[in-house]
Amino acid sequence: MDADSRADAGVSRIASAIGEPARARMLYCLLDGRARTSTELAIVAGVSPSTASVHLTRLKEERLVKVVVQGKHRYYSLEGPNVAGVLEGLSVLAGGRANKFVPNTPSRLRAARTCYDHLAGTLGVSLHDRFRALDWLSGGYELTVDGRKAFQALGVDLEAARALRRRFAYACLDWSERRPHLAGALGAAVLNAVRKRGWVVQDLDSRALAVTSQGRRELRARFGVAV
Numbered sequence: 001m002d003a004d005s006r007a008d009a010g011v012s013r014i015a016s017a018i019g020e021p022a023r024a025r026m027l028y029c030l031l032d033g034r035a036r037t038s039t040e041l042a043i044v045a046g047v048s049p050s051t052a053s054v055h056l057t058r059l060k061e062e063r064l065v066k067v068v069v070q071g072k073h074r075y076y077s078l079e080g081p082n083v084a085g086v087l088e089g090l091s092v093l094a095g096g097r098a099n100k101f102v103p104n105t106p107s108r109l110r111a112a113r114t115c116y117d118h119l120a121g122t123l124g125v126s127l128h129d130r131f132r133a134l135d136w137l138s139g140g141y142e143l144t145v146d147g148r149k150a151f152q153a154l155g156v157d158l159e160a161a162r163a164l165r166r167r168f169a170y171a172c173l174d175w176s177e178r179r180p181h182l183a184g185a186l187g188a189a190v191l192n193a194v195r196k197r198g199w200v201v202q203d204l205d206s207r208a209l210a211v212t213s214q215g216r217r218e219l220r221a222r223f224g225v226a227v
Helices: 003-019 021-032 038-045 049-061 081-095 107-111 121-133 145-153 158-163 184-196 213-223
Strands: 065-070 073-078 113-115 118-120 170-173 180-183 200-202 209-211
Touching (some): 021 038, 021 065, 049 065, 073 081, 118 121, 118 184, 184 200, 209 213
Antiparallel strands (some): 170 180
16 A cells, blocks of 8 residues: 555544544543543443443544543543644534624633633634734744744743644634634643633633633733623
8 A cells, every 4th residue: 555545544544533423522522621531421422331432442543532541540632732623623614604604603612712722712813813913923923023022921931832842833723713713832822821810711611711800901901802
């Protein structure tokens, strides 16, 4: 089998793994960045624990999920941000229409949420646009001189972000807004910074982020962003 054929076969296997409804529900449940047990994922997928185990084995074989053993429990999470990006992209494709886009995302998720480990929703897209408008990020998503100073002032550890073995910054198409938000190590660092400052708080049982009163004031004052 030549290289092209192997690549085609690999794509087909991964697409098949994601495409089964129960496995898709498991994957999208893990898109909030939290790890869950097979029992929890079985409930999400609406299948028996034994069937969930089979599904999770398949997802692990295709490197879509990873597992960490802690005591008696095995915790599953997405393999990484690349998997999250694929899932986000599939959501866009599944909801695409030829006519004008009208979002039907629940308002709490649309306003602000996590996309694996970075900001998404209206807030994420608005910040992405402001970072570009303020010339903090170049067209190729490289930091400008002003950007380095501004992100450091925000509390973003740029050196730590660059040291990670992942893409530093890139555009991720937002499935509710159909416009890009900031992803990569920088996007994750920005989310971490606004959490530490108490601007956003994540729901315990979903990807939704609640913007605090302090966060609303700071976002409006610093970036002209109203959420």
